[in-house]
Each structure stands twice: as C-alpha cells, then as structure tokens.
Amino acid sequence: MRKQIAVYIEEHRDAMMDFWRQLVQIESGSANKAGVDAVARRVQEELDTIGAHTEIHEMKRAGNMLVSVLNEDVPEAPVLLLGHMDTVFPDGTVADRPFTLRDGKAYGPGVLDMKGGVTIAVFAMKALKEAGWTKRPVRLVLVGDEEVGHRNSDGNQQIMEQAWSAVATFNCESGRLGNEVVVQRKGALTYRMDVTGIAAHAGNEPEKGRSAILEMAHKVIAIQNLTDWQQGTTYNVGVISGGTVANAVPDTASILIDVRYLKKEYVPDIEAKLQDVAHTNYVDGTKTSLTQLSCCIPMERMAGTDGLLAKVQEAYASFGMPRPSGIIVGGGSDSAYTVAAGVPTICAMGVEGSRHHSPEEYACVESLYARAKALAYVVTMV
Ligand SMILES: [Zn+2]
Structure with a gap:
C-alpha cells in the first residue's frame, strides 16, 4: 500500500502542480462567495474522476461547503480530512501576484493557507483510490469561510456534525517549516x-x-x-x-x-x-x-491525540522524512470543532511554508508531494 501510494504521487507530480496552480489562480477571499464556490466546483470535478460522492452545502452569506466521500458504502467509521477554500486576500491579489515558482518555493495568495493543503487532501484521496484501499470511508470537508470564523454561516456546527462519527481527523491547514504538526491550539x-x-x-x-x-x-x-x-x-x-x-x-x-x-x-x-x-x-x-x-474554543489535547500523532510520525518516517514533533500554537483553526466533537485530530498537515496572511506567503514545493504521500499512508494506518 505504502509503495503504491508513493508511486501514484510521484507519477502525478505535474497534475498536482497544475491543480495547485489552478486553485491559487481562482480568487477566493472570504468575502468573494463566487470565487470560493468556484474552488469547490473545481475540487468536485477532480474528485468526480475517482467516483467520490460529493455534496455542496449551499451557504447564503458565505462560500459554500464541500463534503466528498470516498468508499461511501463501507460500513466503518470514516477518517475525516479537513480544510478551507477561502483566503484572507482581497479581490485583485491574484492579478497582482499570481501563482509563481522560484527556487523550490511557490508564491501566490493562499498558496500555503491553504490551497496547498487542499491539493494534498484531494491527491491523497486519489492515491488511496488508485491503491485500491477500501477499509474505511474517507470524508473530505472543505469550508468556505474559515478565515472569518464562520461568522456568516453555521460552518462550525456543520464541521461538528460531519466529525462526530469519525475515527480521526487530519486537518490539512498550513504546514510549518521544520516538519512540525500541531496537536493543540489556544x-x-x-x-x-x-x-x-x-x-x-x-x-x-x-x-x-x-x-x-x-x-x-x-x-x-x-x-x-x-x-x-x-x-x-x-x-x-x-x-x-x-x-x-x-x-x-x-x-x-x-x-x-x-x-x-x-x-x-x-x-x-x-x-x-x-x-x-x-x-x-x-x-x-x-x-x-x-x-x-x-x-x-481551543483545540484541546485529548485522549487519542498522542496515539494519532505516533501514527503520523511513523508515516512520515516510513517515507524517509524526519518524525514531526507535535507542537502547541496560539493561533486557532477549525480543528477546535473536530476535537469538540470528540475526534482525535492532528492539524497543520498541509504543505510546509511560512508568512501566511502576508504578501510574502510561500510554500515549499517538495513538501507538497512528501506530505501527500504521508497523509494518504497515515489514513490507512488509523
Ligand atoms: Zn488556514
């Protein structure tokens, strides 16, 4: 399984890069509902190719929410992959600084936070499908208004509803330089x-x-x-x-x-x-x-967090990456809601990078592929 996942990701480097570029090139600040909804449609189109069952939850005053399930008919508790499609950047930012590659880094609005993470989640699902993995459902939940705290929707409630039956959550939020993942947030x-x-x-x-x-x-x-x-x-x-x-x-x-x-x-x-x-x-x-x-609310450390972290560490190590340490950070994310639903959660599983929410935001390209492999593999270990 591990080998098949690695082969799939290696063979789809170009496809992942294209998909990432396309997502960044769609302007999707939290206030731009049409843009966020377009990101959701592009993700749905990509997951249609593996027969995932996708539903778009319409929001009136915020970007829509996407829920897409692979292995829907398997009667086991699902693994949840979580993320958001909105960015903090106003309209016009894509024209000013479009997706660009330079010295192994990618630049552009939301390239790190978190269109890289969305790309990782989508291709992890595709890799699992291609590898023939059918042990559990994999449920991808992408919200449209994380950056504004769901103030114009009931997105936080809906995340909890999607989470409660899950066995584990991996949030593909912005990864950190230094190969860390986040186990607790204030x-x-x-x-x-x-x-x-x-x-x-x-x-x-x-x-x-x-x-x-x-x-x-x-x-x-x-x-x-x-x-x-x-x-x-x-x-x-x-x-x-x-x-x-x-x-x-x-x-x-x-x-x-x-x-x-x-x-x-x-x-x-x-x-x-x-x-x-x-x-x-x-x-x-x-x-x-x-x-x-x-x-x-905080993303609290719960019974099960450390066990899940150990699996993430093992998955990373199995691909020759350093074992990520699990850190505590002061900034919030939607992982607070999956933990509140009682589901062990590891956050910041997305592409690695720095300076998110600023014009200098960048992501490290190689980590896109490495972390997609690790994510797909750890799903099989849950
Ligand atoms: Zn984010």
Whole structure:
C-alpha cells in the first residue's frame, strides 16, 4: 500500500502542480462567495474522476461547503480530512501576484493557507483510490469561510456534525517549516472595555473632571499583568482610544482585549478576572463596562491525540522524512470543532511554508508531494 501510494504521487507530480496552480489562480477571499464556490466546483470535478460522492452545502452569506466521500458504502467509521477554500486576500491579489515558482518555493495568495493543503487532501484521496484501499470511508470537508470564523454561516456546527462519527481527523491547514504538526491550539476571547468619566476644561476647572483615560491606563496595566505564562493564558490590549482634544479632561476611553487560553475550563476564571479589573476603581467617579465580542474554543489535547500523532510520525518516517514533533500554537483553526466533537485530530498537515496572511506567503514545493504521500499512508494506518 505504502509503495503504491508513493508511486501514484510521484507519477502525478505535474497534475498536482497544475491543480495547485489552478486553485491559487481562482480568487477566493472570504468575502468573494463566487470565487470560493468556484474552488469547490473545481475540487468536485477532480474528485468526480475517482467516483467520490460529493455534496455542496449551499451557504447564503458565505462560500459554500464541500463534503466528498470516498468508499461511501463501507460500513466503518470514516477518517475525516479537513480544510478551507477561502483566503484572507482581497479581490485583485491574484492579478497582482499570481501563482509563481522560484527556487523550490511557490508564491501566490493562499498558496500555503491553504490551497496547498487542499491539493494534498484531494491527491491523497486519489492515491488511496488508485491503491485500491477500501477499509474505511474517507470524508473530505472543505469550508468556505474559515478565515472569518464562520461568522456568516453555521460552518462550525456543520464541521461538528460531519466529525462526530469519525475515527480521526487530519486537518490539512498550513504546514510549518521544520516538519512540525500541531496537536493543540489556544482558544481566543475578545472583549471591549469602555470607561466613562466626567469631562471638564483642563485649564479652568480640571478638579471637576474625572479622567476616563487615567482610569483606563491603570486598567490596561492590570489586564496585561493577568498574563499567566505558566498556564499559557495571555492577555493583550491591542487597541486603545479615548478623549477628544488635549485641553479637556477625557470622559471616554475604550480598549479591545485579546485573551488566548489552552482549556475551556479556564474561561470562567478569565471572565472573573476581567470583571474584577472592570469593577476596581482607580479614579473615583468613573464607570466601566466589559463586553465579550467573540469566543473561539481551543483545540484541546485529548485522549487519542498522542496515539494519532505516533501514527503520523511513523508515516512520515516510513517515507524517509524526519518524525514531526507535535507542537502547541496560539493561533486557532477549525480543528477546535473536530476535537469538540470528540475526534482525535492532528492539524497543520498541509504543505510546509511560512508568512501566511502576508504578501510574502510561500510554500515549499517538495513538501507538497512528501506530505501527500504521508497523509494518504497515515489514513490507512488509523
Ligand atoms: Zn488556514
């Protein structure tokens, strides 16, 4: 099986490169529904050639979702392959910097995040089909709005529904330089804090004012000091605004706060600590409110994660690649939802590269083929 997979991928290097190039050349920023939907159609067309059963889940206000199943009639728990088709780049980016190859690296919008990963998932399925592997269904789920956190769809709910019956998930998200994979990701909470003070002329009667900015300055330091490196919970005041002119005691100040955390069970404590800062008065006569703006759950390490990682390591090693270490990162992904559905998940199984979400984004071409082989093979090991 391992050998057949390797032969298939080696013989289809050009086809993989063409497919990757075509996907990058389709403009598919999260806001470009027509573009994301076109990516889904191109993926469906490719998987039609191996007789996979594909359904397109129509979304009204976001890119569509694709679910494609190989070995649909096999009555075993499926292996889930996960990914997204949208990118963070606005329309016009493809014209500015089309798919390009240079010194063993590929450039272009979404080349790493994650059209390389979509290419890997699709060709892993094709390799499994060609190798005659029929032990389990392989279910590919590609969403259209990961980069905006599914705010205009129920994509996260649908991922959980697709995942719950699966035995394992491999998320083909952007791979990292250094051959690592991701076993745990922090969750993210965002809050807004508003302070109201009392305005006054800064020269004539400053004593009558109550500075919202001074109050907020104390609070910013208090919030930053909540960071607990040991526990992995970090607080970042990322935006600050307040006041109107230099010669008035300011009566308004606002901040936006980002909190990263490893376990869902930490959330009540995070909330309580922020409420505590909100309710502690440093400047008499000011008032403070705290509002949660968003909550992304963490991809937690679960029983089964380490066993699945060991299989990924073995699969990589069997193709002569270094055994990937499983790391913890602060940035989120849809793997949080497959873990929430109780399915062991390994993330960042896509093409290796760096600088995603920037114009310098690039992917290492050889890793496209190497990681497609490893992905197809580890599916057979689950
Ligand atoms: Zn991504």
